[in-house]
Amino acid sequence: MSAKSKPPTPAELRAAQNKTVPDVIGPGLKVLFCGINPGLYTAAIGHHFGRPGNRFWPTLHRAGFTPRLLDPSEELELLPLGYGITNVVARATVGADELTNDEYVTGGAALREKVLAFAPKYLAVLGIGAYRVGFARPKAVIGLQPEPIGETRVWVLPNPSGLNAHYQGDDLVKVFRQLREAAG
Template identity: 60%
Template sequence: MTPEELAAARDRVIPDVVAAGLRVLFCGINPGLLSAATGHHFARPGNRFWPVLHDSGFTPRQLRPAEQEELLAYGLGITNVVARATARADELSAEEYRAGGEVLRTKVARLRPAWLAVVGVTAYRVAFADRTARIGPQPGTLGETRVWVLPNPSGLNAHWSRQAMAEEYGRLRSAATEQSDAE
């Protein structure tokens, strides 16, 4: 991608990868410019979402961003708290996060995934006005949908190693599997 192509992707919206009744709907903060330019979620090469999804057992092999539609076959999907693309998440306002949280509530009510997995504790805290949220399962639900906050897979998130991230994603996978087996 050229700098011009990336700049032209600013404020674009990319389609969600969703269906009704998913096991887990992963929710990013917002698309980066490369994701918006390619139309694929978590497209930046340094983003660990796709490797961690595989490492945690959600997918039998590591998918490429261009294969994102294959997630639906595993009962998984992707959306974002804020739909518009930016170069960095810190370009988003608190108002955008809160408005995105309301859109997300409506989306979850319509799609009814078993779990909503927000990848980024700060985004979750602002979007859902929950300053005490921590990584892991949340005590509240969105309708009947359980909520889990996961570490942000961005390469900029140096607080979490790929292995530690895969372990946390794996905890969610186990919970989602137990829930679907019980139903």
């Protein structure tokens, strides 16, 4: 396991506002995971789902996507496993509540283009609200969606942020595992 990133300073966190984090993406992925947008901690360290307490990496491991628990700094190890990461909205904010509906809609359109270009087997949007607004699907529910993007099937999962109290650890793992089993 590579060394973990040192926590960003308060000045580094402030400087991360509106920064972006490069996609972890390539052609032929089984699943392209799509977060809502990077938080300041994630943008400051430059690795997806980087904030301590975010349940993305432990959930991926417990659901069987990764053979061991990866540190955010090891995100590129997802590619050979057939997985990638992107965001609906690229710019970093303190919280997703700072994003506008227009940003979600614009981000959804950009995400559609990215999915058409890279053609993953599944797009997994991690946040029902972001999916509902970004894809104009106000009644969408967690799980497989009826409308694909090209040949890519869309699956909506709960946001793995520690702030999402609707899904606790085991429940989060269960819904992620359903996608892993479907994706093969």
